[in-house]
Amino acid sequence: MTATNWTDNIYAANGWAKAHGGTTEVREAATGNVLTRIGVADDSDVNTAARTAAKAGAAWAETPFDQRAAVMRKAAALLQERAATFNDWNVRECGSIVPKAEWELHATVEQISMAAALPMEAHGLLFPSSMPGRTNMWRRVPIGVVGVIAPWNFPLLLGMRSVAPALALGNAVVLKPDTQSAVTGGLLVAQLFEDAGLPAGVLQVLPGGAATGDALVRHPAVGMISFTGSTAVGRQIGEICGRMLKKTALELGGNNAMVVLADADLDGAASCAAWSAFLHQGQICMQAGRHLVHRSVAEAYAGKLRERAAALHVGDPAKGPVHIGPLINDRQVAKVHDIVQSSIKAGARALIGAAHEGRMYQPTVLVDVTPDMPAFKEEIFGPVAPITIFDTDEEAIELVHRSDYGLAAAIHSLDLGRATAMAERLRCGMVHINDQTVNNEFQVPFGGMGASGNGGRFGGPANLDEFTQTQWISSKARPIRYPF
């Protein structure tokens, strides 16, 4: 292991620093081998980071907009230059297959590039006034310190989709990556922005677990929490922030339905199904976790999906091209296997898969899945495609809504009018017709409904709303005279 700036360290106060929470080993997802050691931030580190960020952020907000934009552009260019390093870490630390790591990097470059344009946007409006001679200026101002808490599955993209717009709009950021992805999603990012010329203190990166995240959420100097992760943790964070009157963006779990109507292009549907069920081992919030298929085509659909699953190679992505890499940790393997096995016990049948070697889980297709089974009810986060049959469009809609989640859905039908009418009735933040559920286009606002989120939206025009607050300043040349 070659020592780097971040070996044993966190990025707090004004740069690389020893952590008060000790250190932790970073292990390769596929092999469990130790890759490096990093610092773990504790409460006192969170306090130092938040206070430093508040001070540095005030100066950053006053920095001319074109200088802020230039730092963001430099960061995007440097990220592109360092693609090989980021991708290698993403593969080894997070178990990503190479194309997934490459796509994530590309998407993150786009996110930062898009954020670089934000400082040039109009940041306010002038409104008419009922008072003669009065000017009503309504303007966006930074929130101050934004706390970003990110998960391990797309650590670079899901951190940066908040970090980049928040910084560009004049906020300081304290980023808390998961310790399972802290190099890819945190410490390499700290180095990137340092080298791009971001002033010291404006970005703090604090690897740590639940305790570190909790300290960040509760810190009074942090004005907003942008959290991506599980619904259970999102609820806790929402409660705390609610009491403290902090702004929150909560992007949470999903159990997304792919609806296949009788008139679907079945080959196309099966291709979409395989991609959205098995990409990144199914560890994606938008994974198609429930395949709702019309009775008349269910058997053919299951057969086509089984064929596609059988053609996938599972293995260590650092050793050669594979379609499916390891699950992130042993706990996740046990959880996925338990969902599969308990559903089989309850009457589901595995057409393929339902087995694993270590963390390598075979792509699995389950048929005869009913809504009372764990494979239908739970977010699986593994390469598993459970198929449930319906008879009418109404029944399909009702099945989609059997989940409290409302992140993404897909509908397959060659009758676009019928599919659009169904899409309009779904309580889901994102619905894709004749496509699959795992879709993210950076320029389109992204977000879930129900238990999948609180209406926080990332991307495109939503970023301006998310990472600013507004202020009304009215002015008049001479004081107004009131009746008393």
Ligand code: NAD
């Ligand atoms: P998680 O909720 O366990 O952890 C997410 C982050 O929160 C991690 O950094 C973790 O350290 C931190 N954390 C944990 N407990 C905390 C606490 N009490 N206070 C503050 N921070 C805390 O989720 P995960 O297992 O890392 O990620 C998988 C989940 O994330 C899935 O449910 C998935 O659907 C969801 N997810 C959602 C989206 C989306 O955009 N909607 C994207 C990716 C993942």
